[in-house]
Amino acid sequence: MDLTHAPLFIDKIDETIRSHPDRIAIVDLSTDEPITLTYARLDRLANRVASKLVELGVEPGDAVAYQLPSSWEFIALTLGLWRISATPCPLLPSLREREVKFIMQSSGSKLLIVPDEFRKFSYRQLVDAIRDELPVLEHVFVLPQSVRRPEVSDMGGLLTGETIDLTSRRPGPNTYSELLYTSGTTGEPKGVLHTHQTLSSALLAHTTTLSLTADDRIWAPSPLAHQTGFLYGMLVSFYLGATGIYQAIWNVDTARAAIEEHGATFVQAAMPFLADLTRSEVPPKGLRIFVATGAAVPRQLAREARAALACNVTGGWGSTEACLVCVGRPSDPAEKLAGTDGRVIDGMAIRIVDDEGNVVPPGVEGSYQVKTPAMFATYLHHHEWYEESHAGDGFFDTGDLALIDEDGFLKLTGRKKDVVNRGGEKIPVVEIEDLLYQHEAIADVAVVAMPDPRLGERACAYIVVNDGHEAPELSQITDFLGDRGMAKIYWPERVEVIDEMPRTASGKIQKYVLRNDITEKLNAEQKA
Incomplete structure (x- = not known):
C-alpha cells in the first residue's frame, strides 16, 4: 500500500459535502437530547467560524488553542481552523493552570477558547488565574454550556459576522494540521506537529487495513483533544464520509446508547473502556470492531469481551508522533489478537534492535523502532529532539521495549524507563x-x-x-x-x-x- 500520496482528508471532507450533503456527520451525545448535524450544516458552521477567525487576525500557520469537551462545537472549530490553514491546538479538558499556561506559552496562541463550566469546573476562573502570564493572548472566547443547540448558540461569539471567501487559505499537504502535546507518561510534554499529509497517510492506512467504509458509524468515547479521539474518531469518520458519534463524559449508559440506539460499529479506545463495557450488567451489542490501545489486551479480558460484546476485539500500537503502526486484523488467530499489539500495517515498518542498533531475532527483547509515512513533522521549538529520536535510516525510536514473534506480532514489554x-x-x-x-x-x-x-x-x-x-x-x-x-x-x-x-x-x-x-x-x- 502506497501511503506517501494518500488523498488529503480535507479533500475527502469536501467530497462528502458535495456528494452527500444531507448525510449525518455528527451525533453529539453530550446533551440530554442528542444533537445531530449533517455534513452541509457542519460545513456552514465551520465556514462561519473560519471567517470570524480571519476577522480576528488569525494567519495561516498560527496555532489556536481550545480546551473544549468532545462536542459539535469542538468539531466545527477544528474544521474552521483547517479552512484557513491555521493549526488546531486542542487541550484536554482535564488540564489545569500549570499545564494550560505551559501549552499557551509554548504554542504562542493568541486565542483561547473554553467552556464556561464543564464537570463542575470553572474555566473562566482558570483563564483569570493565568491571563497575566500570557502576554500574547489577545482573545478569550467562553462558550456557555447552558446554550448548546446549534440553532441558538453563537459559540461564545465565534459564529458572529459574515462568511467570507476562504479559497485562498486552503491548506496544502505540508500545512500543519495539528499541534498536540504528549500526554505525559514520563512527565515531560512535547509539542508534536503533524501535517495534512502525515495524518492523511495514517487515515488511509487505518481505514484500508480494517476495511472500514462510509456505512460504518465511528464512535469516539475518547477525548477529541487526544490523538485517539482526534484522529481515530473524528478524522476517521471524516475520511470515510461516515457518521461520527461523540460522548464527552465516559458513562456506560451513554456508551450503550451510542452502540444500540445510534448504531456505532467501530471504536478505537483505551482498554479500560473495553473492560467497563464487557463487565457491565448488560453488555451492549452491535459493535463490529473494538481496537483497544494503550496496552495489550489481557487474554482473559479478550475472551470475555468477544463473548459479551459479540464483536471483534483487537489490539494496536500507536503514538502521538507515529500514529497507529501495528494493529490486529479481525481475521488474525484469536491467540494472537489477545496479548499482543497486533502486526505492522502495510506501507509501514517496525524492528527491534539491541543497544548497538543491531536488529535482533524474533522473540528477543530490544528497543522498538518504527518507520512510517504518517510520522510527525517535528517537535515545536525543539527539532533537535526530533533528530535525536531518529536513527540515520529514518527509523523512530519509540522509547518502548518490545519483541516481535516469529509470526510478526508485536508485544510491548515496557518503557525503557519502566x-x-x-x-x-x-x-x-x-x-x-x-x-x-x-x-x-x-x-x-x-x-x-x-x-x-x-x-x-x-x-x-x-x-x-x-x-x-x-x-x-x-x-x-x-x-x-x-x-x-x-x-x-x-x-x-x-x-x-x-x-x-x-x-x-x-x-x-x-x-x-x-x-x-x-x-x-x-x-x-x-x-x-
Whole structure:
C-alpha cells in the first residue's frame, strides 16, 4: 500500500459535502437530547467560524488553542481552523493552570477558547488565574454550556459576522494540521506537529487495513483533544464520509446508547473502556470492531469481551508522533489478537534492535523502532529532539521495549524507563501484569521499580481491587504467580493498594507517578 500520496482528508471532507450533503456527520451525545448535524450544516458552521477567525487576525500557520469537551462545537472549530490553514491546538479538558499556561506559552496562541463550566469546573476562573502570564493572548472566547443547540448558540461569539471567501487559505499537504502535546507518561510534554499529509497517510492506512467504509458509524468515547479521539474518531469518520458519534463524559449508559440506539460499529479506545463495557450488567451489542490501545489486551479480558460484546476485539500500537503502526486484523488467530499489539500495517515498518542498533531475532527483547509515512513533522521549538529520536535510516525510536514473534506480532514489554533492574536481572513487568490481571480480586495492576540500596531496584505491584473482594496480601500474590510458573526472582516484593490508576487520556498508566509515590513512601519509612 502506497501511503506517501494518500488523498488529503480535507479533500475527502469536501467530497462528502458535495456528494452527500444531507448525510449525518455528527451525533453529539453530550446533551440530554442528542444533537445531530449533517455534513452541509457542519460545513456552514465551520465556514462561519473560519471567517470570524480571519476577522480576528488569525494567519495561516498560527496555532489556536481550545480546551473544549468532545462536542459539535469542538468539531466545527477544528474544521474552521483547517479552512484557513491555521493549526488546531486542542487541550484536554482535564488540564489545569500549570499545564494550560505551559501549552499557551509554548504554542504562542493568541486565542483561547473554553467552556464556561464543564464537570463542575470553572474555566473562566482558570483563564483569570493565568491571563497575566500570557502576554500574547489577545482573545478569550467562553462558550456557555447552558446554550448548546446549534440553532441558538453563537459559540461564545465565534459564529458572529459574515462568511467570507476562504479559497485562498486552503491548506496544502505540508500545512500543519495539528499541534498536540504528549500526554505525559514520563512527565515531560512535547509539542508534536503533524501535517495534512502525515495524518492523511495514517487515515488511509487505518481505514484500508480494517476495511472500514462510509456505512460504518465511528464512535469516539475518547477525548477529541487526544490523538485517539482526534484522529481515530473524528478524522476517521471524516475520511470515510461516515457518521461520527461523540460522548464527552465516559458513562456506560451513554456508551450503550451510542452502540444500540445510534448504531456505532467501530471504536478505537483505551482498554479500560473495553473492560467497563464487557463487565457491565448488560453488555451492549452491535459493535463490529473494538481496537483497544494503550496496552495489550489481557487474554482473559479478550475472551470475555468477544463473548459479551459479540464483536471483534483487537489490539494496536500507536503514538502521538507515529500514529497507529501495528494493529490486529479481525481475521488474525484469536491467540494472537489477545496479548499482543497486533502486526505492522502495510506501507509501514517496525524492528527491534539491541543497544548497538543491531536488529535482533524474533522473540528477543530490544528497543522498538518504527518507520512510517504518517510520522510527525517535528517537535515545536525543539527539532533537535526530533533528530535525536531518529536513527540515520529514518527509523523512530519509540522509547518502548518490545519483541516481535516469529509470526510478526508485536508485544510491548515496557518503557525503557519502566524497566525494573533487580541486581542486573530485568524484570518482565508486562508479563507479571498480564498474569496478575487474571487474579479474581484484581481489577487493575501496574508493576514499577522501587529503589533498593543493595539490588538497585525491586518490583512493587500497585493494584486496584475488584468490588466485593478483599485486597490480596503479598504472599497471596506471589503464590498466585508461583502457581503459574513464574520464577521467584520476578515476583513483586511489595504491594500497594490504590483506588484507581493514574492514567493519561488515552488510558496509559502514568508509571512515573507510581514510581514517585513508592519512592516517597520508602523515604518516609526510613526516616520514621
